[in-house]
Amino acid sequence: MSLEIDFAGLKLKNPTVLASGVLGTSAALMKRVFEEGGAGAITMKSIGPEERAGHANPSVLELEHGLLNAVGLPSPGYKNMEEEWNELEERKFPLIASIYGASVEEFVEVSKFVAEKKPDAIEVNISCPNTQEHGQIFGVNETASAEVVSSVKKEIGKIPLIAKLTPQAPNIAAIASACEKAEANAICAINTVAGMAIDIDARKPILCNKFGGISGPAIKPVGIKCVYQIFKAVKIPILGMGGISSGRDAIEYIQAGATAVGIGSGVYYQGIGVFEKVCREMKEWIKENEVKSLEEIRGCAHG
Amino acid sequence: MTKLPKMVSIKRIVQETPNIKTYYLEHKMNAKPGQFAMLWLPDIDEKPFTLTAKGKECAVTVQCKGKFTKAMCDLKEGGKIGIRGPYGNGFSTEEVKKVCIIAGGCGAAPVLLLAEQFKKKGIDLSVILGAKTGKECLFKERLGKTTKNLYITTDDGSLGEKGYATSMLEKLLAKQKFDIVFGCGPEPMMKKAFEICERKGIECQLNLERYMRCGFGVCGACALGKWLVCKDGPVFKSEQLREMPEFGEKALLKSGKEVSLKEFAEWRQ
Numbered sequence: 001m002s003l004e005i006d007f008a009g010l011k012l013k014n015p016t017v018l019a020s021g022v023l024g025t026s027a028a029l030m031k032r033v034f035e036e037g038g039a040g041a042i043t044m045k046s047i048g049p050e051e052r053a054g055h056a057n058p059s060v061l062e063l064e065h066g067l068l069n070a071v072g073l074p075s076p077g078y079k080n081m082e083e084e085w086n087e088l089e090e091r092k093f094p095l096i097a098s099i100y101g102a103s104v105e106e107f108v109e110v111s112k113f114v115a116e117k118k119p120d121a122i123e124v125n126i127s128c129p130n131t132q133e134h135g136q137i138f139g140v141n142e143t144a145s146a147e148v149v150s151s152v153k154k155e156i157g158k159i160p161l162i163a164k165l166t167p168q169a170p171n172i173a174a175i176a177s178a179c180e181k182a183e184a185n186a187i188c189a190i191n192t193v194a195g196m197a198i199d200i201d202a203r204k205p206i207l208c209n210k211f212g213g214i215s216g217p218a219i220k221p222v223g224i225k226c227v228y229q230i231f232k233a234v235k236i237p238i239l240g241m242g243g244i245s246s247g248r249d250a251i252e253y254i255q256a257g258a259t260a261v262g263i264g265s266g267v268y269y270q271g272i273g274v275f276e277k278v279c280r281e282m283k284e285w286i287k288e289n290e291v292k293s294l295e296e297i298r299g300c301a302h303g
Numbered sequence: 304m305t306k307l308p309k310m311v312s313i314k315r316i317v318q319e320t321p322n323i324k325t326y327y328l329e330h331k332m333n334a335k336p337g338q339f340a341m342l343w344l345p346d347i348d349e350k351p352f353t354l355t356a357k358g359k360e361c362a363v364t365v366q367c368k369g370k371f372t373k374a375m376c377d378l379k380e381g382g383k384i385g386i387r388g389p390y391g392n393g394f395s396t397e398e399v400k401k402v403c404i405i406a407g408g409c410g411a412a413p414v415l416l417l418a419e420q421f422k423k424k425g426i427d428l429s430v431i432l433g434a435k436t437g438k439e440c441l442f443k444e445r446l447g448k449t450t451k452n453l454y455i456t457t458d459d460g461s462l463g464e465k466g467y468a469t470s471m472l473e474k475l476l477a478k479q480k481f482d483i484v485f486g487c488g489p490e491p492m493m494k495k496a497f498e499i500c501e502r503k504g505i506e507c508q509l510n511l512e513r514y515m516r517c518g519f520g521v522c523g524a525c526a527l528g529k530w531l532v533c534k535d536g537p538v539f540k541s542e543q544l545r546e547m548p549e550f551g552e553k554a555l556l557k558s559g560k561e562v563s564l565k566e567f568a569e570w571r572q
């Protein structure tokens with residue numbers, strides 16, 4: 001069985017998508033994740049309005065059951081990426097451009113420029129827990145989320161808009177629903193879960209930023225629950241992520257209601273080939289269970 | 304493998320040159336030559352350093368120049384520092400018989416364990432060691448113990464031959480052939496060494512440097528074209544270097560902005 005899917009109008013050879021902030025830092029690397037890694041689509045590292053260095057190190061750590069990061073949204077700034085955009089123009093893979101801003105105006109400014117570069121979709125990162133001045137996470141508030149989504153949508157026209165949500169929202173289904181009403185074409189969930197680690201010998205937080213976001217296996221149950229709740233609340237497709245590194249993880253997200261599945265930290269656990277591995281394992285499960293199409297199992301856990 | 308930074312004691316400190324010191328740590332780390340560790344000074348920063356001793360007492364060698372390394376140079380024996388690793392691929396040394404190593408400045412650090420490993424295996428080794436002055440010539444004694452063929456070059460001629468390490472490489476290659484050239488040093492020098500070897504049809508393995516965050520192949524901060532310096536590198540082979548238009552030309556700043564190598568080097572200072 002083929003794993004081809006349609007996600008918000010994007011034709012993907014398989015449902016695995018490189019998550020934003022992992023490896024998406026150069027056009028050549030993105031191409032490699034598609035060709036060598038086997039991803040169905042690539043999300044770029046989130047792009048901001050200005051050049052931003054991000055937080056000092058330590059900024060990415062490996063914990064027992066996941067990663068903890070506070071890279072702090074480093075970005076060249078959309079104006080400083082001309083060569084990368086040029087290289088990406090000749091791409092043969094579906095490209096999702098992720099954007100962020102500290103205000104609605106900044107989101108609009110970045111989206112306007114990025115839309116001209118014709119990515120296949122634009123992901124609006126209203127969920128990063130990593131920055132102080134961008135600290136008021138839009139994604140915890142329905143009105144603020146909807147305002148960003150509708151303002152960006154006006155700028156980008158036909159380009160599909162994906163709203164990326166945070167599990168920190170008190171009611172993530174309500175946020176998803178507000179984004180859908182504001183004309184988002186898809187929902188991405190989840191971004192990292194806020195966390196911290198202290199070195200007891202140094203008696204200090206390890207991350208330079210003290211707080212960071214947890215990703216990887218530790219947050220899979222959080223992601224599954226969020227996707228399950230969002231699926232009930234909206235009709236638009238969901239890009240589910242958080243702790244996926246096997247075919248069974250991916251199928252679990254699909255049964256919760258995801259159409260596509262994102263992989264970030266899985267690259268650490270399984271290498272760049274994680275996408276191909278997840279697809280192979282999905283196919284095996286599908287065959288063993290005599291499933292005819294992914295459609296058949298999408299959201300099936302809802303009964 | 305130490306995954307989270309572990310606070311360890313500095314056992315002893317050896318002054319190598321007027322501004323370079325080696326820190327022997329009370330920590331066991333087994334590593335291949337060319338692999339590196341991430342060192343953490345709480346409240347200051349975390350940075351990658353190549354390992355200059357492995358096993359029961361691992362060590363790193365540090366030049367006191369930036370904020371982090373100056374803070375490190377203020378540490379005394381008994382002081383504490385966080386360490387995690389080892390990371391990276393390290394040099395591959397299978398099936399090499401006649402070897403040349405070329406190192407410039409601090410580039411002597413990553414090749415030290417490599418040269419010592421070759422000496423142990425009885426491999427035919429030549430080492431070219433370049434520095435600004437004789438005083439700053441790192442590891443000349445220890446490298447000298449690994450081979451009779453140690454060629455020192457200095458910019459001011461205060462030790463060995465006056466001139467560039469790469470000119471010495473050209474001179475050696477005019478008279479003899481090597482199976483492979485291993486190198487580490489400033490990137491313009493590495494690029495030059497690579498071009499010389501390409502003309503002669505000799506394989507290279509070069510240790511390169513970029514800004515790093517995770518050190519384990521996730522964040523993409525260290526991207527060098529399609530490769531990750533922390534995971535696919537820091538040692539790259541000729542076949543990779545040939546497909547690396549950024550080599551000797553471009554690098555990413557902390558923000559991810561791509562700039563010329565010159566601008567990158569200035570920022571690192």
Ligand SMILES: Cc1cc2nc3c(=O)[nH]c(=O)nc-3n(C[C@H](O)[C@H](O)[C@H](O)COP(=O)(O)O)c2cc1C
Nearest residue numbers: 019020021046125190191215216242243263264265
């Ligand atoms: C090092 C790192 C950097 C990240 N940077 C971003 C980012 O810039 N924008 C974003 O929307 N998400 C970012 N994320 C979150 C991931 O895209 C993803 O939502 C999260 O890690 C959960 O998926 P995973 O468990 O597969 O990693 C980052 C994650 C990691 C580990």
Ligand code: FES
Nearest residue numbers: 516518521523533
């Ligand atoms: S430093 Fe993070 S990928 Fe290399």
